[in-house]
Amino acid sequence: MAIVNYDRCSYCGACVPVCPPDCITLHDATWQIAEDLCTGCRRCVLVCPTAALNMRTRVAA
Template sequence: MNYRAKRKGKRTELTSLIIKEENCDYCGCCVAVCPVDCIELEEKKISIDMIKCTLCGNCPYACPVSALVGETA
């Protein structure tokens, strides 16, 4: 499911992602919605393989604690 399609207003393309690790509760919502499996949660650490990431916007939208924030141009 593409969560960005559910948003109201103008659709903007992401240019990067910011990880706010201090907000992360390691729930795994971001991992579950990633269509390319580029997010890993290991031992209280979140990492994103930006080579694989397509900047689809699913993870920031799905994150309940705003640990992942999408940046736009």
């Protein structure tokens, strides 16, 4: 799952249009990533100009 480093994020929104399941949204001035929708494709990570996005491994419940 993608996670946001808010200290690095410039809020440019480059990650939003490349996300196939549209799981990245802006709420209360912070980017939110819907864990249940994120497929882990890394497209957002690759397009981020400030390297503010990284991937975290999901832990099975």
